[in-house]
Amino acid sequence: MANTPIKLLIAASGTGGHLFPAIALAQELPDYDIEWLGVPNRLETQLVPKQYPLNTIAVEGFQQGFGFSSVVILGKLIGSIIKVRRILKQGNFQGVFTTGGYIAGPAVIAARSLGLPVVFHESNALPGKVTRFFGPWCTAVALGFDVAAKYLPRATNVCVGTPVRSQFLDAASNVTLDLPIPDDVPLILVFGGSQGAVAVNKLVRQAAPAWFDAGAYVVHLTGDRDPDANSLKHPQYIELPFYNNMAPLLRRACLAISRSGAGSLTELAVCGTPAILIPYPFAAEDHQSYNAEVFTKAGAALAFKQSELTAQSLQNQVLHLLQSTAELAKMSENAKAIAVPDSAEKLAALVREVVER
Known part of the structure; x- marks a missing residue:
């Protein structure tokens, strides 16, 4: 018929x-x-x-x-x-x-x-x-x-x-975040994709106190397999295993620290969120490093091998970016340019x- x-x-x-x-x-x-x-x-x-x-x-x-x-x-x-x-x-x-x-x-x-x-x-x-x-x-x-x-x-x-979820394209998702974050502070978002990232979580917890001292807030999505969950307490630190309303959170963040799975990168690009990428070292054929390279070549992100990254180097790199609003703005512009x-x-x-x- x-x-x-x-x-x-x-x-x-x-x-x-x-x-x-x-x-x-x-x-x-x-x-x-x-x-x-x-x-x-x-x-x-x-x-x-x-x-x-x-x-x-x-x-x-x-x-x-x-x-x-x-x-x-x-x-x-x-x-x-x-x-x-x-x-x-x-x-x-x-x-x-x-x-x-x-x-x-x-x-x-x-x-x-x-x-x-x-x-x-x-x-x-x-x-x-x-x-x-x-x-x-x-x-x-x-x-x-x-x-x-x-x-x-x-x-x-x-x-x-x-393709990304509809919340990333819906203008209505530009709503105020339902998280207790002041409007006038830098926000760092840490997430490891749907599986979480325990090694990255450990580095972040060690580096975060210096970011708090610089006035930044940190939203840390840890996944549900982190043995050190809830070990860090600070008024500027919000730890959650997952968060569904990712689009406004990514738009609000001035910097993301993330794995480089294709889905996460797509969401970063659509939202224009500058990023520090730490490819998952055990991904099949190291494919996350190839994904990250697309973003670093476009000037949308910085990428570091997990094996070469220390809490001190991550701490310093984030502090440098927080102090360079022009560099962050350029990374955001470059991310949006490669979005589809x-x-x-x-x-x-x-x-x-x-x-x-």
Whole structure:
């Protein structure tokens, strides 16, 4: 029937970096009939809105080496491919969208085996192994950073940026923060992405007293795995495991100290927040360092290896920036220049073009 909505299966699982861009895309396709593909007991069971039915499969990544566990994982992969094929056929889906990770393999293989188009979004500057392997199989690969294209020479690449949650684009989110921070003080925001960053937390707690003496307030989002949580007390220090209203907080901050996951960087750019980046040293193939390099080359951030950073050097670098408002203003301007605020619209247009072709 002419009025039957197009059915799209979104395969996105695990971390906010995989889920938030997929949710932003789904919100840009209100006329589509969308269902979700995820993994039991992962973040999608909490974050995926109720209007998107959630299908789950048991799949995980291969570890180093080959042994009995690899055979079990291979068996789960084959079973997952069969299940996704069944979901796609019985649901009369017309296309698949994925943001990578373990779940992308079964989704891409099942879709292509049925002749269905697939759009794969890769948010990192260095595409992951899954993207590099499956990218050429896909109808199109949407990139968060232009530089990623050189690692995907056989794929059909389109740079669209990385979509952010609607709160980052909504003018109404420019409201006064619901945190007790005076309007006329410098604010330093520390966050480690959805997983937190215990090593960074430790450095920050050691360096923070000098920032307090300089008049700065610190909002510290520690994650929920920090054994030293609540060990620092100060009137200018606000510690929270998480904070949902990130857009106005990032806009209010004059400086952020952050990991360099693609999602966090996208939010920093859209909000124009200058940053000190400390790439997670154990990220797959050190991809966070590649992400950080995009921002340092643009003059939007400074980046330091965790292994080379001390509390004293972090303390001094922050104090220098707090005293240089012109440098912070230039970093903010450069961050906004590399932002793609209409990324969700561009990605939705690409999905429409591919699926409705």
